[in-house]
Amino acid sequence: MTTYPKLWRELLGLSLRRQRAYTVATLAAVVCSVLVVALCALALREAVDAIVRGDTGRAIAAAAVAGIVYALNLVLQDTAGILRVTTNDRLGRLELHPQVHRDLAKTEGLDHLERTDFLDRVSIVRSSTGHITMSMWNAVMALSNALKLLITVLLLGSVSPWLALLLLFAAIPVWCDHRGQGVVRRVEVETAEAYRLHQHLSELAVGASGGKELRVSGSAGQIVDRQAQAWRDAMGPRTRAQFVAAAWKLTGWLVFTAGFVGALALITYRAAHGHGTVGDLVLTVTIAASLRQTVAGTVQSTTATAGSRRVLEPYLWLRRHLRGEADRSTGSERPPARLTDGIVLSDVSYTYPGTDRRALDGVTATLPAGAVIAVVGEYGSGKSTLVKLLGKFYRADSGTITVDGRGLAELDTEAWRARSTAAFQDFGRFRTTFARTVGLGDLPHVDDRERIMRALEETDATRLLASLPDGLDTQLGRELGGVDLSEGQWQRTALARAAMRTDPLLFVLDEPTASLDAPSEQAIFEQQMARARTLGRTTGAVTVIVSHRFSTVTGADKILVLDKGRLVESGSHDELMRLGGRYAELYGLQATAYAD
Template identity: 45%
Template structure:
């Protein structure tokens, strides 16, 4: 019941959205449904008066009734055509202009990114992908089902008023529809049964056209065998389809026989009433007209209801997404991020466990990151380095403990304000298939300028890449939209430049920023970043946090954090950690030996 109320509330909201976005089209679709039902009833009643007028030799009344019958029938068919045109227009406009962006906002503007790593969320997004049209269509189907129900009620009222025996047509129409659906089910099942043989055909066809497989097919002389197997699969598929179609046709024939028998009996009973003088010849025509149309009404009513029910596979994830977004949206008053750091960032007994797992990714981390410092985070793979970076960026909410920025808990801070005062590049950086300039400028959409772009490119050591692009800054990157493909290392330089667009961030996060670069490029980037970090720190007290697996590049950091199994096991300067002879010294020795 709760779910039904949620669906009803959502349909009301969707109708309101449609009415606001396209008032004329929305009203037009509803008017089509109402007037179509009225025209349907008028058609049958007009045919009754045509015959009755002819029996009474009233030619004028017969002509008027015939004209009204023809007009209402034409209107019913025309209105149906107009309705489907308006329906497609409304689905296209509301679905793509309102609902698609709403789905993207719900997925892309939540404060954290937990949902993007959670299968429950991703499964629902997969169900919704390119399906926003089905969400608004579901509301239209509800209206269509109500219209078909109105037609059915009018038909039953007319038939019942004429003769209660005519109501026998309804169960006969229902039985015919059930048997017709049974026939369709057999045909669908046959298509499923032959799917494997179709895949075999497709696979063999592709093999014969494949350049890589073609060499082996010719050298082994396997072509005749492949052709024989292709023919055998085609025969099996053809036989399966024919069997399904034949069985389906038998069910359809049986259904129409049931309807024909019921229709004939009903009309015969009305004719008997005419002979007894309790009905008119017009009643026979009315019964024949409404009865002939009754099967279509029942079919469309069931199809609309089934379609509305079937859209639950889209409505359920849509409702879930809305509720999830509402539940995780920030509420209440939030403190703004400071304009500069005076004390720094303090981690207090920080814990974080990914959903669906039991082992903490970060466990009991407590450390002070002084304002103006460069902090390096090192450790083996899976030690929690990247998770720690995401926690600092507010991309995950701690399971326990706190992150304090100049004494203010990050959970009490306006997350958009905090993010607008930081810059970051992550190990799994984005590859934006747009122009070189736009792929970098997205790093600071509010304050980007040509000078800032030049400075960011220089800081990332991307000048050489820029100079080789055929159209300079306007070169389209990536082949998806007809641009040029660049190497993994060049994509990383674009990401690094993007992170440098903000001139004075309070927090600068670099998660494996040079993993795809060669050693000389890596050293050049780190030298540039170290100098830039010191310069920014003197102005704003900003903190730079670097994750790197190459120890030689982080030796100059003010503070080095050593992570293992989610725990902070060592911290201090490079020389102090070497002298301690602990894990850092061991890892540094291994790293130095591998490069010697």
């Protein structure tokens, strides 16, 4: 809990910096609301006592003050709420929400995105930035309501010290609510995975991407049944937890009600025996009448503050995790201007989180500068994992990767990626203009139409451009009022994006033609092989081609054959065919299959 006040100070400081006018107005309204109840009660007591003394002028003045303060209280109740919601909405949506996504995007690796504990917390935080910022305002309101309660009890204590015991009774509902909310928080974390499954199945059931297969297979009903079961698995325990929390709340209020009834009995007894002034009686009744609302506000704000742990704990965990990821990014060296030796992997191993099988197991290989390296193997052999290690998306569990003798881990990640380019198997589909979705391959030149056109020409994508209604300015994405592309067209766009950078040191083609027809695939590989040779001469770039079709990589300088994460063979096509090992076997099987 000690970290919460620090976080709330941070959020309040952010609100004052970025939403100053709204924040100051909200705080002013909250401060005024603390004072008005006491001022109204004191003014009423003074008015009644003045009437008893026969001081008409003082009585009128005090009554006027009481009326003004009461009216101000009514206005402040609505105004403070509106200001608080508006300020929080602006802070959550315009400041914290983008910051969370920036922090997620800045993390250099991808392995955390494959961890369920990380994804559970991300799903909570992404949908709850408004609740996170509201926790700060809930804390402010809890403090202001506690001050209201303290002032109220002090005023009652001025009439009789016994009435101050109401503070103890007022604390019991707060404690009970905390216990109930603790149950709710624990159950929500425990059922987060089931809730994510429900959301995924809900999107799958109504999404266009899987709609065709669901209808052809007739499995829509099964998806709906599984969605309903996931909902029951998530919401059943949550509903029961809410009932438990409600029982705790009821218990607390019953105890407070008993104390409140006793206080009213004491007030009545004192009034009947002539103790205190008539003004004291009016003050007591006025304060007592507002005490229920004050206690309710205190309980509500305190409960909301405590309940915010549901979103604060995942948020704080996420911040610690991302900070730890940033601390691990120690590389600061600049990559060389030109590769002279190449990239060397020495006994490199990697295991995905949550598994016990190594995706790469003791891989040792040399990728010479200027060379075209093909990586082949069956599905699950570790091909894409190797590529991701070279891109610094993962960190090797053991072993080293060096670039011209310098450790890849020691190179500045942003600088290394600025000298890399890639077309991945799971390529991005960016719903923006066609020019921009290609230009994103080299951000400093994202609007350079001349370079974009060269990239399109190098990847034989000019015919695709000609088919678009507005050329380079065509909006992509039917859901955004634009046009949609076929899978092959999206992949060709990704290839053009990879051609935007003209001086990479690492050029990756990870199954770059999986969605293209055979003639287009062969043409693309010939173009990209020619580009790889040009880059090899100019920057010493290492080109890494991952392909499931062996016939397309026969021209590579070196072929790495992976099997179950291990490097079992390496050499040129002719060398591996003469060896008669795993590569020759797979090549022969594929050649026979295509011949048939």
